[in-house]
Amino acid sequence: MKFKTSGVCSRAIDFDVVDGKVVNVHFTGGCAGNTQGVAALIEGMDIDEAIKRMDGIKCGYKDTSCPDQLAKALKEYKKDNE
Template sequence: MYTYKTKGVCSREIKFEVKDNKITELLFIGGCDGNLQGLSRLVEGLDISDAINKLKGIDCGGRGTSCPDQLSKALETYIKSNN
């Protein structure tokens, strides 16, 4: 399972697995439990690139980032480390 330490949001880290370029499992540590469970269920099964395109740039309360945006950053980091 790949682990990403978040920055600037309530969740502390994101853990996920990828198989055949699709997100197969996703878990946020900390943050708004119900919202993040919903987000996890929505993106599981999505192609990594599709998830990045949908989530990148979402802002939460003027922080300049959000848990969905942090997930896009985590996925981009995953892609870079696995090429």
């Protein structure tokens, strides 16, 4: 799935979900080290656990963050695939 982000430095997030696990996460733009770290940590994680861990994380003064945007993307994926 490709998700267009909002309110963060990254422009988009691509990912797949296989057997309920989040895989192949790639951020376009953003802070390379942080987004690569988030992608590596989330690889193979259960989609619901990933949402639980990242939902609501803020970046500085912003109301969202790259991890929060990934949680939003995963929620959208779930809604569209239930």
